[in-house]
Amino acid sequence: MLFFDRSGQTDEIWYYELPLPEGRKTYTKTKPIQDEDFAVCVAWWKNREENGQAYKYNFREAYNQAIKDATPHWNAGKKAEETANQLAKTVKQLTEKIQYLQNSILDFLPPKEVAQIKNQIQVVKNDVKQTQTEEQSQREIAKDENAKGDAIYWAIYNLDRKNPNNQKDFEHLPPKQLVADILEKDRRIAEIMGEIQQLLAGAE
Incomplete structure (x- = not known):
């Protein structure tokens, strides 16, 4: 059972591990849970304290810690993404330079000058290839860092919390x-x- 209180932010989450009735190992379709099985839990709810069946999860503390731990990864991801975007701009500029150099090759130019321009084009093409590789690497870093940050952050919303009092x-x-x-x-x-x-x- 989940109980939600919309009066303010969530600071803690209470859990109550409902014990099975004497002689029962589980609930089934033919032997479902009964209203009276909640009697102990209802009595406890009026004066909640931690015990063998009841425990609470300090969500606010977990939230603050998750933000603290995830933020460096998110920042690293943001930085890598910005670097990748800058590299993408560089690739565009280099591609435009290649186009300009290719347009500079005219029929009346001496073979020596044509060869020099083609060498320049090849150099720029190599720069494009290297820059694209660096861009892809930065995007992978951004993806990995963001995933690490998200994994830390979203884990706090997993309500499947085992009873710490169960030895x-x-x-x-x-x-x-x-x-x-x-x-x-x-x-x-x-x-x-x-x-x-x-x-x-x-x-x-």
Whole structure:
């Protein structure tokens, strides 16, 4: 469940891990969650404090830290983009110079002068190629830096936050329990797929 308070900016986000009823391992289509299952949560909501089931995420602190960490990447991306744009202008100027030199080759010019102009054209063409390579490199840097900044920033909006008070570590369970948990998850997946199959069959 998500509760939104539109009275001001978001500073913290509360989570409540609803415990399963005694003897239940999961909720299913045939055994769905009941109103009474929320009784403890409703009582807690009136006087919210962190405990084994309840925890909060300091969103404002995470937001400020994300901005601080992401900004250097965004700035680097902006700088690289500006450099790339300047290089693009240089390519345009060099291309215009090539056109000018090509127009300078006239039929009445001595072969020696024509050869000199063609050498100049080749030099400028090499400069164009090198500048285009540098431009592409700067655009890749800009793209990479912006992606790094965005990854840092947008991660704070992921609401999938695990309960930090839950000390159960799946990876360090005894091998027998680990296998049993995997089999239980596989069984549950198969059960869900069966329910989906029934829904799809009923929709035909």
